[in-house]
Amino acid sequence: MIARPDCLEPMKQALQLRLGQHLTMTPQLQQAIKLLQLSTLELQQEIQSALESNPLLEIADENETHYEPPTHEGTSTSETSSTSASAETEAETAQESAPSSEEFPDTSDTWDDSYEPMSSGSGSAASDDDRDYEVSDTAGESLQDHLRWQMELTPFSATDLLIAAAIIDSINEDGYLTVALEEIHLSLPTDLDIELDEITAVLHRIQNFDPPGVAARDLRESLLLQLHQLPTETLWLSQALELIEHQFNLLAEHDYPQLQRRLKIEEDQLRQVIHLIQSLNPRPGGQITASKAEYIIPDVIVRKIRGQWRVELNPEAAPKVRINPQYAQMMKQAHNSADTTYIKNHLQEARWFIKSLASRSETLLKVARCIVDQQRGFFDYGDEAMKALVLHDVAEAVGMHESTISRVTTKKYMHTPRGIFELKYFFSSHVSTNDGGECSATAIRALIKKLVAAENPGKPLSDSKLATILADQGINVARRTVAKYREALLIPPSNERKRLA
Numbered sequence: 439m440i441a442r443p444d445c446l447e448p449m450k451q452a453l454q455l456r457l458g459q460h461l462t463m464t465p466q467l468q469q470a471i472k473l474l475q476l477s478t479l480e481l482q483q484e485i486q487s488a489l490e491s492n493p494l495l496e497i498a499d500e501n502e503t504h505y506e507p508p509t510h511e512g513t514s515t516s517e518t519s520s521t522s523a524s525a526e527t528e529a530e531t532a533q534e535s536a537p538s539s540e541e542f543p544d545t546s547d548t549w550d551d552s553y554e555p556m557s558s559g560s561g562s563a564a565s566d567d568d569r570d571y572e573v574s575d576t577a578g579e580s581l582q583d584h585l586r587w588q589m590e591l592t593p594f595s596a597t598d599l600l601i602a603a604a605i606i607d608s609i610n611e612d613g614y615l616t617v618a619l620e621e622i623h624l625s626l627p628t629d630l631d632i633e634l635d636e637i638t639a640v641l642h643r644i645q646n647f648d649p650p651g652v653a654a655r656d657l658r659e660s661l662l663l664q665l666h667q668l669p670t671e672t673l674w675l676s677q678a679l680e681l682i683e684h685q686f687n688l689l690a691e692h693d694y695p696q697l698q699r700r701l702k703i704e705e706d707q708l709r710q711v712i713h714l715i716q717s718l719n720p721r722p723g724g725q726i727t728a729s730k731a732e733y734i735i736p737d738v739i740v741r742k743i744r745g746q747w748r749v750e751l752n753p754e755a756a757p758k759v760r761i762n763p764q765y766a767q768m769m770k771q772a773h774n775s776a777d778t779t780y781i782k783n784h785l786q787e788a789r790w791f792i793k794s795l796a797s798r799s800e801t802l803l804k805v806a807r808c809i810v811d812q813q814r815g816f817f818d819y820g821d822e823a824m825k826a827l828v829l830h831d832v833a834e835a836v837g838m839h840e841s842t843i844s845r846v847t848t849k850k851y852m853h854t855p856r857g858i859f860e861l862k863y864f865f866s867s868h869v870s871t872n873d874g875g876e877c878s879a880t881a882i883r884a885l886i887k888k889l890v891a892a893e894n895p896g897k898p899l900s901d902s903k904l905a906t907i908l909a910d911q912g913i914n915v916a917r918r919t920v921a922k923y924r925e926a927l928l929i930p931p932s933n934e935r936k937r938l939a
Contacts, residue, residue: 886929
């Protein structure tokens with residue numbers, strides 16, 4: 439045996455009391471964050487789900503007095519509730535977006551203090567009783583369905599029908615055949631003894647289907663198919679066929695003098711021929727689409743009234759929600775403790791939900807007004823007057839965290855006299871100017887688009903020339919930056935923009 443040294447004593451268990459602070463994400467704060475980052479359509483679904491799960495919630499009647507979010511510029515509810523020193527945390531971000539717990543009366547309070555019809559919108563709203571927000575499925579048939587329908591109406595033999603089906607399955611959404619005929623030949627059953635010429639013959643029959651130019655193997659073949667389906671009396675048809683069939687490379691290179699010599703025509707005549715070719719569709723399959731139309735419901739409406747830009751929430755963006763007074767009164771009349779607890783819990787959840795909707799509307803309106811105030815030049819003069827703006831600028835102006843601004847500007851849309859824009863559209867990086875100022879990337883893209891639209895078609899501006907012109911206006915951007923902005927605008931390079939004046 440080994441004796442234990444006297445200096446080693448057995449470990450003792452003890453209780454220790456420690457003081458500490460930490461922030462807790464309550465279910466109410468989590469709900470506020472969730473509602474804040476939802477789009478309008480998602481919010482409508484969330485409201486519908488709440489109406490189905492909570493019997494105390496209902497859609498407000500048309501003649502009810504709706505709640506209107508505060509429009510003052512003072513301290514918001516979010517600022518009052520967020521007093522912790524850790525302003526960078528997610529919990530404080532949630533508190534910025536949600537009302538403080540002190541604002542919510544306990545469910546034991548009188549009903550007169552708690553029953554007030556609330557709205558997630560601003561101002562009086564038009565009637566939306568029995569409004570159906572569900573969008574019907576208006577998607578059309580796909581290109582393959584359209585081609586198969588024509589295939590079934592065409593007198594094909596059983597073998598040709600099998601070949602036609604294989605060809606149609608190999609056509610992409612733009613209408614081009616993406617698989618070589620040899621590969622299609624290998625994919626067919628070998629016991630049918632199908633020759634490659636049979637596949638080619640079936641392909642030629644499919645190429646006469648609608649839309650014109652479908653089942654082509656490249657752009658040149660598609661344009662030829664479309665030209666062949668034009669009436670024979672079409673002006674400049676023979677010259678266009680000659681150009682596409684034999685001089686297509688010269689057209690792609692914009693070598694117009696050489697085209698004039700090859701076709702033996704004058705410049706005005708060549709312009710007419712090219713105009714005929716440009717009237718054709720380079721993506722014939724795009725005429726038949728199975729995609730669904732995506733509808734946008736703007737969250738905010740901006741109008742100019744008496745020379746001032748006014749911002750208000752769209753009253754049609756979400757149903758108006760209130761607490762059902764009949765169910766709430768049952769809490770006073772209920773004699774069963776279980777019934778009282780059930781109604782009490784749902785009443786508290788309903789109050790939190792309505793308050794969260796109001797907080798969402800208040801935050802959204804506050805941020806939208808700040809954006810309009812910062813980008814007043816855009817609303818007055820357009821993209822060229824767009825200022826450089828980042829999330830930090832708005833967060834500092836409204837006294838909220840950047841993550842809150844990010845949530846409230848994602849998938850939220852603003853209806854303006856210049857169109858409908860996502861709130862994030864108004865944020866962009868900046869480039870320094872010669873006078874020490876700043877120019878936003880959006881304004882630079884607008885200037886590039888304007889310069890390209892006004893350029894000489896025969897001598898389009900190169901990226902270097904565009905950079906030089908911008909530098910003359912005090913905007914210092916590198917050629918590669920101009921190229922990046924030009925590509926973002928889907929503007930081809932100068933050698934591809936060259937055309938007859």
